[in-house]
Amino acid sequence: MKRPCIILLVDDNPADVDLSREALLGNLHHIQVESVGDGEAALSFLNRTGVHTEKFRPDLVILDLNLPKKDGRAVLAEVKVDADLRTIPVVVFSTSRSMKDIERSYELGANCYVSKPGNLKDYLAAVQSIEQFWFGSASLPTKGQLN
Amino acid sequence: MTPADDLGAPPGQLRVLHVEDNALDAELVAQALRKGGFSASVVVVQTEAEFARELSSNCPDVVLADYNLPQWKGMEALEVLQRQALDIPLILVSGALGDVTAVECIKRGATDYVLKDGLARLPEAVRRALQEKHLLHLRRLAEGNLARKVEELARSNADLEQFAYVASHDLQEPLRMVAAYTQLLAERYQGRLDEDADKFIGYACEGASRMQALILDLLAFSRVGRCGAACGRVDCDAAMEEVLLNLGPAMQASGAVVTRAALPVVWADRSQMTQVFQNLIGNAIKFHGKEPPAISVQAEKAGEQWMFSVSDNGIGIAPEYAENIFVVFKRLHTRTEYPGNGIGLAVCKKIIEHCGGKIWVDAQLGHGSTFKFTLPAAAPEQEGCARS
Numbered sequence: 001m002k003r004p005c006i007i008l009l010v011d012d013n014p015a016d017v018d019l020s021r022e023a024l025l026g027n028l029h030h031i032q033v034e035s036v037g038d039g040e041a042a043l044s045f046l047n048r049t050g051v052h053t054e055k056f057r058p059d060l061v062i063l064d065l066n067l068p069k070k071d072g073r074a075v076l077a078e079v080k081v082d083a084d085l086r087t088i089p090v091v092v093f094s095t096s097r098s099m100k101d102i103e104r105s106y107e108l109g110a111n112c113y114v115s116k117p118g119n120l121k122d123y124l125a126a127v128q129s130i131e132q133f134w135f136g137s138a139s140l141p142t143k144g145q146l147n
Numbered sequence: 148m149t150p151a152d153d154l155g156a157p158p159g160q161l162r163v164l165h166v167e168d169n170a171l172d173a174e175l176v177a178q179a180l181r182k183g184g185f186s187a188s189v190v191v192v193q194t195e196a197e198f199a200r201e202l203s204s205n206c207p208d209v210v211l212a213d214y215n216l217p218q219w220k221g222m223e224a225l226e227v228l229q230r231q232a233l234d235i236p237l238i239l240v241s242g243a244l245g246d247v248t249a250v251e252c253i254k255r256g257a258t259d260y261v262l263k264d265g266l267a268r269l270p271e272a273v274r275r276a277l278q279e280k281h282l283l284h285l286r287r288l289a290e291g292n293l294a295r296k297v298e299e300l301a302r303s304n305a306d307l308e309q310f311a312y313v314a315s316h317d318l319q320e321p322l323r324m325v326a327a328y329t330q331l332l333a334e335r336y337q338g339r340l341d342e343d344a345d346k347f348i349g350y351a352c353e354g355a356s357r358m359q360a361l362i363l364d365l366l367a368f369s370r371v372g373r374c375g376a377a378c379g380r381v382d383c384d385a386a387m388e389e390v391l392l393n394l395g396p397a398m399q400a401s402g403a404v405v406t407r408a409a410l411p412v413v414w415a416d417r418s419q420m421t422q423v424f425q426n427l428i429g430n431a432i433k434f435h436g437k438e439p440p441a442i443s444v445q446a447e448k449a450g451e452q453w454m455f456s457v458s459d460n461g462i463g464i465a466p467e468y469a470e471n472i473f474v475v476f477k478r479l480h481t482r483t484e485y486p487g488n489g490i491g492l493a494v495c496k497k498i499i500e501h502c503g504g505k506i507w508v509d510a511q512l513g514h515g516s517t518f519k520f521t522l523p524a525a526a527p528e529q530e531g532c533a534r535s
Contacts, residue, residue: 015328016324019331118319118356119330
């Protein structure tokens with residue numbers, strides 16, 4: 001049986017993680033949602049080190065920018081220069097609407113930048129549309145399916 | 148306090164540094180000063196080295212200098228003073244010089260020129276020189292104070308804008324949580340608690356989204372003036388076309404008619420100008436009376452400026468609120484009467500003032516309003532937004 005698609009949420013705000021989980025509730029038969037609260041934990045998860053050795057490589061990373069320890073920009077930069085990890089799509093998902101943050105994220109290799117909407121309906125719709133696009137419309141590299 | 152600051156009669160001890168090689172002339176000059184009512188201590192020097200030494204050891208109130216000396220020239224003494232940025236007046240005391248030379252010396256910075264044949268005029272020349280120096284001193288003080296005030300003001304303005312910007316950004320994050328989770332509560336528990344609970348959650352949702360709108364408005368308000376580099380020639384006719392297009396639906400819904408004269412080209416920021424017209428015309432539509440809104444936009448040249456007016460036949464404004472309405476978040480009506488956050492006119496005022504103009508309103512309650520503002524006419528040679 002095919003394993004579910006894995007989304008890694010990187011966000012230090014549990015309230016936002018819960019909202020994103022809320023948005024994905026209807027899709028849990030084919031996706032698995034994992035979450036970590038800071039940049040170092042995200043890299044450890046992706047590299048399957050420390051407490052994350054048993055984890056699977058995620059198929060999509062939804063990354064907040066302002067994180068404790070290593071921030072989202074640093075995580076993005078490291079993932080996108082890593083020969084193995086760079087093929088994982090990273091969607092930056094941040095409250096910031098500043099052009100500086102948006103441009104910098106794409107420069108670092110973000111696959112997409114989505115600003116967190118201010119109200120519930122739009123927030124849920126944004127997360128659902130990310131899920132639908134990456135696991136519905138888009139074709140992903142098979143690398144993740146093999147392990 | 149130096150004697151130079153002590154202006155009126157009787158003069159105190161006057162310290163004079165006299166550049167002169169002729170002992171008799173030096174004595175005549177000292178006499179002339181005494182006769183003129185000065186109690187003066189005069190030091191006579193002949194060379195540049197002596198002059199420099201005296202200058203530093205015994206700061207004089209006034210320098211008198213012969214134009215021609217065997218080893219030196221009186222005007223070189225002036226250059227020494229200027230190099231050291233000393234505000235000590237120098238009066239040439241010399242034999243006949245000729246008008247051209249005399250004028251040239253004054254142009255280069257000598258305070259006055261007194262002929263040795265006419266030393267009776269010397270005390271008056273010295274008195275005037277000291278007075279000028281005193282006035283210059285006062286002016287410098289005033290200029291210094293003014294420059295400091297301007298700098299302080301600029302800094303506190305920048306601080307305030309930075310504060311509004313950061314506060315808005317940082318406030319948004321926790322507020323987004325409040326808004327999202329009260330909305331989630333509303334969605335999930337609507338009708339499952341009791342009527343009061345539904346009402347309370349409704350209030351919380353409404354308050355949170357209103358706060359979000361306020362913060363976005365505050366952010367927009369703090370951004371005005373941060374884009375000064377975007378200033379240029381703005382064709383107000385084109386800006387107005389854009390505004391009418393944007394307001395199309397609101398105009399149709401209310402039956403509004405906008406008449407306008409040909410509008411000029413002004414020096415401003417294009418998108419901000421559009422915003423000004425849009426806020427004013429949008430208000431004219433929003434605050435309409437019983438009749439459909441009839442709005443008139445005019446502009447007339449007044450010297451180097453254009454004066455615009457936007458008049459309507461709406462509900463008008465009581466004169467006592469004519470200034471208040473330009474204050475940020477100031478509203479004259481409840482939200483149920485008229486929606487909005489009270490930011491529109493504050494933004495207009497900030498934009499207009501950043502461009503060097505003024506905005507005000509002529510209105511009576513129940514008799515329509517006329518908003519007026521001035522803007523500098525566009526000069527083709529202007530390159531930056533010199534007025535921001």
